[in-house]
Amino acid sequence: MLFKLKAVDRQSKARCGELKINNLCIPTPVFMPVGTKGTVKTLTPRCLEETNTRIILCNAFHLCLRPGERVVKQMGGLHEFMGWDGAIITDSGGYQVFSLTGLTRVSDDGVEFQSPVDGVKIFLTPEKVIDIQNDLGADIIMCFDECVPYPCEHDRASTAVKRTLDWAERCLNANVNKKQILFGIIQGSVFSDLRIDCARKLVEMNFEGYSIGGLSVGEGSVLMNEVLDYTIDFLPSDRPRYLMGVGFPVDILNAIERGVDMFDCVVPTRNGRNGCAFTSTGKVKILNSQYKEDSSPLDKACSCYTCQNFTRAYLRHLFQANEILGLILISSHNIHYFQNLMQQARESILRNEFKEFKADFLSSLPRVPLS
Numbered sequence: 001m002l003f004k005l006k007a008v009d010r011q012s013k014a015r016c017g018e019l020k021i022n023n024l025c026i027p028t029p030v031f032m033p034v035g036t037k038g039t040v041k042t043l044t045p046r047c048l049e050e051t052n053t054r055i056i057l058c059n060a061f062h063l064c065l066r067p068g069e070r071v072v073k074q075m076g077g078l079h080e081f082m083g084w085d086g087a088i089i090t091d092s093g094g095y096q097v098f099s100l101t102g103l104t105r106v107s108d109d110g111v112e113f114q115s116p117v118d119g120v121k122i123f124l125t126p127e128k129v130i131d132i133q134n135d136l137g138a139d140i141i142m143c144f145d146e147c148v149p150y151p152c153e154h155d156r157a158s159t160a161v162k163r164t165l166d167w168a169e170r171c172l173n174a175n176v177n178k179k180q181i182l183f184g185i186i187q188g189s190v191f192s193d194l195r196i197d198c199a200r201k202l203v204e205m206n207f208e209g210y211s212i213g214g215l216s217v218g219e220g221s222v223l224m225n226e227v228l229d230y231t232i233d234f235l236p237s238d239r240p241r242y243l244m245g246v247g248f249p250v251d252i253l254n255a256i257e258r259g260v261d262m263f264d265c266v267v268p269t270r271n272g273r274n275g276c277a278f279t280s281t282g283k284v285k286i287l288n289s290q291y292k293e294d295s296s297p298l299d300k301a302c303s304c305y306t307c308q309n310f311t312r313a314y315l316r317h318l319f320q321a322n323e324i325l326g327l328i329l330i331s332s333h334n335i336h337y338f339q340n341l342m343q344q345a346r347e348s349i350l351r352n353e354f355k356e357f358k359a360d361f362l363s364s365l366p367r368v369p370l371s
Contacts, residue, residue, distance in 0.1 A: 001181040003240050009354040013259035016349040021139045024087050026054045029256050031338045032264040037062045038082050041269050042328045045084045051336040054086050057264040060132050061093020065117045069135035077137025090138040092129045094145040126167040130174040143171040145185040150218045157189040161198045183209040190223050192230050199234040210235050211242040228258045253358045268338050272331030275319045282366035291316045304336035
């Protein structure tokens, strides 16, 4: 992988760059739709391409449970299996494993848990997680990490950081495919000493990219921004920075302002499946009665397929009739909205006008903000 930094905004830490991955060129900042189980819900790969999506995220934990990494490998890897020509990043599944309350046993060796699919006991080690991601064949893969809940005591978070660092070193020493890019994951809850210590030690290990995990778990935007402020200062400028699981527009722009390059979240598709569209004038909840006879598009400022071809009244009808097409159309619109937001952010950074762009965006928000 080659990460090329093209510009840094003069009034902030916002960066514009380019990721070159296996002959693919991905501009940053970049938003990555989530295809947890090998599909971005309701959307075909062609539909994703039409939203200007270049990279998506899949989850190694879910894919190893079903259909199994060996099946994916036999089918030629995730790209062939999914019919997706863009880039793929896989999360190691640490967050999901540690979310199985009462079903996990954690030791320094790894994590034992009961499969939520069939009840079989599974033992994951850092080495096993790398093997799984090797078989899945994503372009970018993650270290196995221990993600703690919020709130969390300092001692508990400290133990998780020590384990995360140990596992990161074991992941580095595992049999990583040379065509894959391995990111380290920074943990430490909301404690500055732990976050800084974790960041420093991961940088010493010289990963090709750095993920910031364990945020957007209930700590709120103010604390999250504080964590980003004191964490990013310890990361090298020539490596990509990935904020995991954060996806509301305001939070994304706040993170870009602090120097983050990559984002993933289920927000656009989950909201889309529930009839909630992101637009330039605020959220549209399509089932509201005010849209019953509304002949306007979701967003007059949007160039996506949905907005160019369908009215709010029709979209409302689809949701009232429980037609799958409604989920497809608003989900694809939402991803287009997020990708357009990223493009506008990149262009503003190149013009040294990111602060103005963000201020204009915030001033355009309705009383109920997009976060």
